[in-house]
Amino acid sequence: MDEQFWSDHKAQNDTSQEACLLNIITEYNTIMYDKLACLTFSLGGEVYIQELITSAHPQRCLEVFSIDLKIFLTLSSWLEDNIILKQSRNHFSIHQKLAIFLQIVGKRNSNWDLQETFQYLGATISLVFYEVLATLLILHKKTITLPNASEPLDSRIADDTKYFLYFENWLRALDGTHLLAHLPSVIVPLYRNRKGWLSQNVLGVCRMDLM
Known part of the structure; x- marks a missing residue:
């Protein structure tokens, strides 16, 4: 049993x-x-970007790229002429790559948002983002003149024991501020700051003799 x-x-x-x-x-x-x-979607991102660049309203380009179309095209051309960023073998244009990067950093779009817009896999979107990021990190070396480390320290710091203690390696003063902006009505929402008025965010750098 x-x-x-x-x-x-x-x-x-x-x-x-x-x-x-x-x-x-x-x-x-x-x-x-x-x-x-x-x-x-059979058309994909390249058709979308080309239509946006060639026939779209300037305001639409500003909304999508977060920068003016003229600046977008100028930056694309500069990257192609001066940096290693090139069109990929699968016809992934520089315009597409830059647009993906700008939509992530400027519009805070998610990877999935961009997969849907450009019809590429998430891994491809991530790869393009880091490719453009690495490229733009080279940009400042070619366009910005950095202060010379051998430049003598201003006497107002070097001769003052109070300030020298904290500013021994001082090169420049850097600060950001908001300047009042007067803008066309179509782009007013883009420039309204958290305090409710229209402004342009500006980062300023100056030497001691300009302060």
Whole structure:
């Protein structure tokens, strides 16, 4: 009696394990091999960007890129002429790459938002972002004149023991401020600051003799 019971129990247990294993295999196969295509829009990001650049209203370009179209095109050309950023073999243009980067940093769009807009996989979007970021980090070396470390320290600091203690390696003074802005009505919302008035955020750097 006991032997028969345990024999039947083992048979039922084996059957349950086989059924469970079969369900796992079926689910894995569905996930890995029977995928439903997600990014199916045939035109893709290149058509979208070209239409935006060639025929869109300037305000629309400003909303999408967070910068003026003329600046966008100038920056694209500069990157192509001076830096290693080039069009990819799969016709991934510099305009597309720069647009993806600007939508992430300027509009705070998510990776998924950009997958839907440009019809590329998330890994590709991330790769493009870091490619443009690495490229732009080279930009300041070619466009900004940094202070010379050998420049003598201003006498107002060097001869004052109070200030010298804190500003021994001082080169320039740097600060940001908001300047009152007068703008066309179509772009007013873009320049309204957190205090409610219109302004342009400006970062200023100056030498001691200009202070």
